[in-house]
Amino acid sequence: MSNxxxxxxxxxxRRAGFGASRDELEARVExxxxxxxxxxxxxxxxxxxxxxxxxxxxxxxxxxxxxxxxAAYWLYRMITTRCPLEEKLxxxxxxxxxxxxxxxxxxxxxxNQIEMFRRHGMGDLATLLVELSKDPAMIIWLDNNENxxxxxNENFGRELLELFSLGIGNYTEDDIKxxxxxxxxxxxxxxxxxxxxxxxxxxxxxxxxxxxxEYREADHDDGEKTFLGETGRFNGQDxxxxxxxxxxxxxxxxTRLFQxxxxxxxxxxxxxxxxxxxKTYFDSNHEIRPVLRTLFNSGYFKSDEARFARxxxxxxxxxxxxxxxxxxxxxxxxxxxxxxxAVYMGQGLLQPPSVEGxxxxxxxxxxxxxxxxxxxxxxxxxxxxxxxVRKIIDRLAGExxxxxxxxxxxxLDLMGPMEVSEETRASxxxxxxxxxxxxxxxxxxxxxxxxxxxxxxxxxxxxxxxQLA
Amino acid sequence: xPANGKKRSLIVVQLIGANDPLNTLIPYxxxxxxxxxxxxxxxxxxxxxxxxxxxxxPQLAPIKxxxxxxxxxxxxxxxxxxPVRSHFRSMDIWHxxxxxxxxxxxxxxxxxxxxxxxxxxxxxxxxxxxxxxRALGCKGVPVASVGNLETYGLFxxxxxxxxxxxxxxxxARMYGMxxxxxxxxxxxxxxxxxxxxxADILRTAPGKYSSSVEYAQNPFAQSxxxxxxxxxxxxxxxxxxxxxxxxxxxxxxxxxxxxLWGEVAGGVxxxxxxxxxxxxxxxxxxxxxxEFGRRIRDNGSGxxxxxxxxxxxxxxxxxxxxxxxxxxxxEAQQLxxxxxxxxxxxxxxxxxxxxWLGLDGPSIVNGQFEHLEFIEK
Numbered sequence: 060m061s062n063x064x065x066x067x068x069x070x071x072x073r074r075a076g077f078g079a080s081r082d083e084l085e086a087r088v089e090x091x092x093x094x095x096x097x098x099x100x101x102x103x104x105x106x107x108x109x110x111x112x113x114x115x116x117x118x119x120x121x122x123x124x125x126x127x128x129x130a131a132y133w134l135y136r137m138i139t140t141r142c143p144l145e146e147k148l149x150x151x152x153x154x155x156x157x158x159x160x161x162x163x164x165x166x167x168x169x170x171n172q173i174e175m176f177r178r179h180g181m182g183d184l185a186t187l188l189v190e191l192s193k194d195p196a197m198i199i200w201l202d203n204n205e206n207x208x209x210x211x212n213e214n215f216g217r218e219l220l221e222l223f224s225l226g227i228g229n230y231t232e233d234d235i236k237x238x239x240x241x242x243x244x245x246x247x248x249x250x251x252x253x254x255x256x257x258x259x260x261x262x263x264x265x266x267x268x269x270x271x272x273e274y275r276e277a278d279h280d281d282g283e284k285t286f287l288g289e290t291g292r293f294n295g296q297d298x299x300x301x302x303x304x305x306x307x308x309x310x311x312x313x314t315r316l317f318q319x320x321x322x323x324x325x326x327x328x329x330x331x332x333x334x335x336x337x338k339t340y341f342d343s344n345h346e347i348r349p350v351l352r353t354l355f356n357s358g359y360f361k362s363d364e365a366r367f368a369r370x371x372x373x374x375x376x377x378x379x380x381x382x383x384x385x386x387x388x389x390x391x392x393x394x395x396x397x398x399x400x401a402v403y404m405g406q407g408l409l410q411p412p413s414v415e416g417x418x419x420x421x422x423x424x425x426x427x428x429x430x431x432x433x434x435x436x437x438x439x440x441x442x443x444x445x446x447x448v449r450k451i452i453d454r455l456a457g458e459x460x461x462x463x464x465x466x467x468x469x470x471l472d473l474m475g476p477m478e479v480s481e482e483t484r485a486s487x488x489x490x491x492x493x494x495x496x497x498x499x500x501x502x503x504x505x506x507x508x509x510x511x512x513x514x515x516x517x518x519x520x521x522x523x524x525x526q527l528a
Numbered sequence: 529x530p531a532n533g534k535k536r537s538l539i540v541v542q543l544i545g546a547n548d549p550l551n552t553l554i555p556y557x558x559x560x561x562x563x564x565x566x567x568x569x570x571x572x573x574x575x576x577x578x579x580x581x582x583x584x585x586p587q588l589a590p591i592k593x594x595x596x597x598x599x600x601x602x603x604x605x606x607x608x609x610x611p612v613r614s615h616f617r618s619m620d621i622w623h624x625x626x627x628x629x630x631x632x633x634x635x636x637x638x639x640x641x642x643x644x645x646x647x648x649x650x651x652x653x654x655x656x657x658x659x660x661x662r663a664l665g666c667k668g669v670p671v672a673s674v675g676n677l678e679t680y681g682l683f684x685x686x687x688x689x690x691x692x693x694x695x696x697x698x699x700a701r702m703y704g705m706x707x708x709x710x711x712x713x714x715x716x717x718x719x720x721x722x723x724x725x726x727a728d729i730l731r732t733a734p735g736k737y738s739s740s741v742e743y744a745q746n747p748f749a750q751s752x753x754x755x756x757x758x759x760x761x762x763x764x765x766x767x768x769x770x771x772x773x774x775x776x777x778x779x780x781x782x783x784x785x786x787x788l789w790g791e792v793a794g795g796v797x798x799x800x801x802x803x804x805x806x807x808x809x810x811x812x813x814x815x816x817x818x819e820f821g822r823r824i825r826d827n828g829s830g831x832x833x834x835x836x837x838x839x840x841x842x843x844x845x846x847x848x849x850x851x852x853x854x855x856x857x858x859e860a861q862q863l864x865x866x867x868x869x870x871x872x873x874x875x876x877x878x879x880x881x882x883x884w885l886g887l888d889g890p891s892i893v894n895g896q897f898e899h900l901e902f903i904e905k
Contacts, residue, residue, distance in 0.1 A: 161616035162630070259613040259833065323712075370712065403659040403673070413630045418667070421715050426650060426723040427660060427673045429716075430682060433699075438685050480713075486701040493694050514686075518695055521682070522702055523716040 064088045066476050068095070070366055073528045074320050075099045075355060076143025078379040080447060081454070081473055096355045100181065100348050102142030113390050120390060122167075124267055129166035130408035131395040133173060137378045138387050148351075149176040150374060151319045154419070156191055156223055157411035158200045164257050168196035168270050169409045181348040184312065184340075185303045188224065192295050195247050195270035199257055201414065203242055204250040208280045211239040218414055220302070229307035230287065237284040242295045244279030247272065303345045309337040313350060320351070321360050322368035323420040332359040367478060367527040370423050373404035375528060376432055380520065383474070384439040385447030403431040424526060432526065437517035443509040452512050456499040463491035470515050479524045490518055536884055537766045539755055539799070539814040540636065542661065543792070544773030546615065547818040548831050549838035549867065551785055553602060553854075556583050560857040568781050568826035582854070587789035590797030591842070598848035599800070599809075601841040601902035603876055605855040607820060607869025611835035615776070618819040623662035625874055625893040635877055636767050637666025638892045639885060643766050650726045653767040654758060656751040664769055672726050677734060677754040681727030700724055733761035741802040748772040749795040756802040759812070766885070775818060781830035792816075796842060809844035813884055813903075815876070816840040821867050824857060836867035839876060841902050845884075851900045875900055 216239030703720030
């Protein structure tokens with residue numbers, strides 16, 4: 060098993076998941092790269108702990124009344140899942156179809172939306188977009204309950220084209236109006252009352268009532284429409300069928316997938332990769348799973364160009380650190396606080412700032428966010444009682460006495476492997492060298508030698524390089 | 529623009545959860561108040577009257593003292609035209625000045641950008657608390673969020689000072705001027721240096737500070753103390769922000785509201801006394817606000833979400849008094865059982881931005897709004 064194989068597997072698991080321990084990486088290298096990609100693309104048994112058990116012990120994750128409890132529930136699933144791509148892809152769709160608690164006051168509806176992403180996120184885009192158009196949280200979020208036969212509300216129609224599929228510049232204002240007309244009548248059961256309840260947060264005497272989709276034929280504009288050059292008595296489903304056939308849609312979705320899974324910036328090689336993803340999209344009847352397969356198996360994805368070419372988002376960073384430290388296996392009380400950490404870093408799950416989602420890439424990291432990122436991960440990795448940290452210590456303990464250089468190299472290797480600049484490596488070596496060589500012979504849990512390892516792991520996680528995935 | 533505008537600063541106190549205006553400034557001679565509030569009222573004998581019609585709740589005694597000295601302006605009926613009774617959405621509206629659509633730029637973020645267009649001072653705006661309220665968010669505007677001033681900065685958990693020193697030294701070296709041409713690495717390096725610089729400067733504040741004021745031990749009072757510590761260290765900070773709550777008193781309002789206002793009024797008054805001790809009271813203004821008011825009729829134990837609310841401005845340069853009309857309690861004048869907001873919050877913001885900070889109000893609050901007279905022109 061070569062170091063390159065481990066490094067490539069680590070790259071795949073950071074992108075298609077939230078990182079993996081050395082033990083897991085070694086097992087996955089044994090399986091082979093393409094077999095791992097297939098396993099990731101076919102999630103089967105994700106959960107360590109079933110929902111009914113979580114709900115029994117964590118009432119805030121049972122009722123899902125508030126955003127914090129719902130975010131904690133999702134974060135817990137990301138931390139413990141054995142099907143990481145399912146969660147990572149749901150996070151992608153959540154970032155793209157960004158729906159927020161602040162207008163809904165109904166976290167359960169958002170949890171249901173994310174569950175819908177798990178069900179349809181790898182399937183064909185038309186089904187996903189139709190399900191999204193019927194999603195109660197989306198209907199309230201973009202006012203489709205206010206979109207009537209006699210007076211259209213363009214909000215959902217516009218964002219469906221601009222932010223969710225074609226991208227700006229690929230449709231006209233008239234297309235937006237026609238699209239909105241086609242989605243009249245796509246509303247909620249008891250829509251007026253539910254909208255009033257969402258706005259008037261105080262009146263929930265029997266807790267939040269579940270929302271469900273309702274099609275009102277009488278409120279649907281059944282007239283002829285011309286959309287993107289095609290004419291007919293289109294309903295919402297027909298509009299979606301037209302949307303998914305457009306090259307602009309293929310380009311938009313494949314580009315966003317590329318930026319989320321491969322690299323923030325798109326260079327020439329990136330353009331070529333996106334082109335082959337688009338070809339797969341059309342060859343496979345607009346299915347997302349084959350598009351992802353093309354991406355993960357592409358030469359570009361496996362190349363140096365894509366390695367560490369993304370800034371980790373806050374949720375990705377938090378989940379990755381917690382998975383590495385192994386500090387949460389059950390939805391214990393602290394999990395809400397962990398979810399809050401991502402908020403402090405600028406990403407509240409289920410609370411995107413607007414329908415445009417978050418500003419990603421380097422914009423994630425302002426000085427306040429960097430302090431939060433560094434302090435959180437450093438805290439997780441400094442704790443030598445955390446099982447993931449213990450595993451690293453156990454490996455080191457069997458490997459003799461380390462010079463500062465050797466210790467830094469080995470720890471960077473076990474944390475990633477991470478690649479760092481000469482300056483970063485020299486700074487870490489200087490830090491370790493203050494206390495000379497390290498021997499873990501006869502180490503006891505929590506002794507000074509172990510704490511030195513924790514200190515180094517913390518510092519290595521505070522580097523510029525650790526901010527990248 | 530005021531001559532000494534460069535020194536003037538603003539402290540914003542957000543009362544999270546929607547403070548009940550009717551139990552803050554009580555219309556104690558109006559029978560309707562007691563009719564609508566059979567269970568959740570402040571008896572007239574306990575009210576601290578400011579005139580024949582209105583008086584503060586007893587827990588506001590320290591603020592009443594400042595009122596008597598002419599340093600408190602009360603803004604009545606504050607809100608926006610079509611009320612939204614969801615906390616989060618309403619806070620967003622106040623934070624972004626956008627009642628119609630979902631916006632992301634905060635009004636104070638824009639103000640900080642206009643105060644320091646080149647971003648020369650990483651501490652022009654500081655939030656005391658974790659995370660960043662949307663009011664302070666604005667692309668490219670650095671704002672520090674300080675949970676605890678004493679431990680603010682990197683590696684707060686490392687207790688061994690020597691080890692912490694080594695770690696900070698390594699961090700400074702790793703984020704030092706980078707030699708490669710990678711824009712992402714350069715940006716991360718700059719951000720890291722800003723973070724270190726902000727923390728290094730802020731850490732000096734408590735050491736430079738001395739005061740005879742003894743603040744209470746609650747988190748709000750400690751935030752107010754931190755604010756004066758930073759202000760007296762003269763670091764160029766112009767906008768200070770802190771939040772406290774929860775004022776969401778659906779049940780058990782009388783006890784909770786009294787406890788919270790005891791802490792807030794005490795913290796505000798201690799802060800004011802501290803500002804006076806440092807000669808800063810005339811250059812400092814506090815804005816105390818909440819996202820909406822509460823239902824006129826009580827629910828037997830507390831009050832539900834309402835519309836029109838109440839804000840206060842406190843400072844040595846404030847023209848004390850009542851501003852805006854206190855919304856009527858008459859049934860015909862109510863809005864679905866709530867106090868009508870007859871006074872757009874952006875009037876108050878514009879007045880502060882233009883008359884206090886010398887900035888262009890309309891571009892920050894998204895429109896032209898009438899000024900109130902709580903600051904002299």
